[in-house]
Amino acid sequence: DTAVSQTPKYLVTQMGNDKSIKCEQNLGHDTMYWYKQDSKKFLKIMFSYNNKELIINETVPNRFSPKSPDKAHLNLHINSLELGDSAVYFCASSQDGWAGELFFGEGSRLTVL
């Protein structure tokens, strides 16, 4: 059983479209995250949710909107996609808020044409 799973793994779309990436964790963790890894492989936090509540919202365009229907899911919706949004997006989760060990999904590679 995959602990943190993301879908889709690959996403190719045109500029201006709206897309979503889904994330689910079966670890019973209370905190979930979205990270972005750019072309230089640098990982940067985008959002953090604790028990369905937004805790961290870094400097991310408001075209990006996370949605957490329950503790085990954190989806990422992106509106009006731009070329610069092309990256690998990673979902992660941890127990005990930020004190716990972080577990990552396999990533979703988004390519905007």
Add this chain to the structure above:
Amino acid sequence: KQEVTQIPAALSVPEGENLVLNCSFTDSAIYNLQWFRQDPGKGLTSLLLIQSSQREQTSGRLNASLDKSSGRSTLYIAASQPGDSATYLCAVRSGNTPLVFGKGTRLSVIA
């Protein structure tokens, strides 16, 4: 603002060598530090988590140390194998921020 630096950016060693990867951070008031491994096109796999009260953690051939006062951590890999080839990332949790990552060290172990 916490900043994490990893040196070297890339490292190539022959199989069987012991090696050390370095990680430094600017704010020593950390909660914990985590080492990850990332294979090409894959997600991150957690290797070791060191809490701020700990000095080191060990898992198999891996040993991670933490010196909070100097803002440093090292990841020691014993008897390296080609399968150890990957990018190794150090990440630090401090203050009211989740993990802040370094840019990684790309390790190649040559058979």
